[in-house]
Amino acid sequence: MIAVITGDVINSRNITADWIDTLKSALSTLFGEKTKWEIFRGDSFQLEISAPEALLQAIYIKACLKTIKKADVRMGIGIGEKNIDSEKITEANGEAFILSGAAFDALKATKTNLAIQSRWDGFDEDFNLSIRLALIAMDSWGQISAEMVKYAIENQDIKQDKIAKITGRSQSSVSEALKRAHFNEIMDLEHKYRTQINKLIRQHGNRTA
Numbered sequence: 001m002i003a004v005i006t007g008d009v010i011n012s013r014n015i016t017a018d019w020i021d022t023l024k025s026a027l028s029t030l031f032g033e034k035t036k037w038e039i040f041r042g043d044s045f046q047l048e049i050s051a052p053e054a055l056l057q058a059i060y061i062k063a064c065l066k067t068i069k070k071a072d073v074r075m076g077i078g079i080g081e082k083n084i085d086s087e088k089i090t091e092a093n094g095e096a097f098i099l100s101g102a103a104f105d106a107l108k109a110t111k112t113n114l115a116i117q118s119r120w121d122g123f124d125e126d127f128n129l130s131i132r133l134a135l136i137a138m139d140s141w142g143q144i145s146a147e148m149v150k151y152a153i154e155n156q157d158i159k160q161d162k163i164a165k166i167t168g169r170s171q172s173s174v175s176e177a178l179k180r181a182h183f184n185e186i187m188d189l190e191h192k193y194r195t196q197i198n199k200l201i202r203q204h205g206n207r208t209a
Contacts, residue, residue, distance in 0.1 A: 003054035004100035007075035012043035026064035066146035076104030
């Protein structure tokens with residue numbers, strides 16, 4: 001049971017050209033040794049990762065891109081099995097890849113930037129509502145808030161005063177930026193996702209869809 005994230009950079013032609021390096025760094029930094037990723041068609045990308053890590057990786061990718069002025073990203077997360085493996089992720093196939101593509105294709109119609117699709121319809125319905133609510137905050141991140149979210153995710157085991165030293169900001173400014181970003185609430189959602197998806201995989205992961 002894996003997760004596949006299919007995404008693209010919104011308005012890539014209208015933002016500074018260094019977004020490509022930011023995206024490559026985001027795709028490889030958090031779970032680089034555990035993941036496969038590929039950028040294709042210029043501004044589209046696909047990432048394979050363990051299912052419990054998928055939402056955190058998606059939040060992290062979004063935070064990284066939103067450190068660039070006017071940049072944002074759309075992502076569809078598919079959770080399921082992989083039937084065909086390949087060195088290139090775009091040549092692999094299976095349930096997770098199909099569901100990820102379906103989730104991504106539906107984003108424009110639903111006018112949202114992040115969604116999950118799995119074999120568990122009830123899970124999808126409940127969690128996509130929570131994600132749409134979280135996006136009210138995430139879509140509104142400014143560059144500083146996004147930067148602080150990025151550093152906070154990269155350094156989850158250290159306190160804000162250490163993040164302040166890393167970023168060269170005061171602890172109060174780091175705290176305020178994370179508060180504006182609703183970071184604690186978004187991490188609560190990520191924890192809920194991780195807990196529920198682990199439970200579903202234990203209970204039903206090896207059954208046919």
